[in-house]
Amino acid sequence: xxLLELLRPEPAVRRVPQEPVKGDYNALCQRLACDNAGAHWFxxxxxxxxxxxxxxxxxxxLRLQGRxxxxxxxxxx
Ligand SMILES: [Zn+2]
Numbered sequence: 001x002x003l004l005e006l007l008r009p010e011p012a013v014r015r016v017p018q019e020p021v022k023g024d025y026n027a028l029c030q031r032l033a034c035d036n037a038g039a040h041w042f043x044x045x046x047x048x049x050x051x052x053x054x055x056x057x058x059x060x061x062l063r064l065q066g067r068x069x070x071x072x073x074x075x076x077x
Contacts, residue, residue, distance in 0.1 A: 023039065023049055024048075024049060025042075025049050026049075027039055027049070029051035029054055030054075034054050036054070040052070040075070041056075041071040041072065041074070042072050042074045043070055043071050044070055044072065049074075050071060052073075058070055059071050
């Protein structure tokens with residue numbers, strides 16, 4: 001009986017389909033109104049990732065206000 005217990009295969013990993021997480025690296029853009037994939041722009045103020053379109057818009061608005069950019073492109077995490 002003990003031997004059979006040892007020979008029992010590992011339980012199968014339950015695979016639950018998961019929604020891509022917003023704001024994670026290379027996932028969906030953190031911005032609520034945006035669902036672009038491939039978020040590679042790191043927002044230094046909140047530590048979340050944004051798509052290039054949103055990140056460039058944020059940075060441009062800040063630039064027009066004479067303030068430093070808040071999003072930087074990360075090619076890897
Ligand atoms: Zn976006």
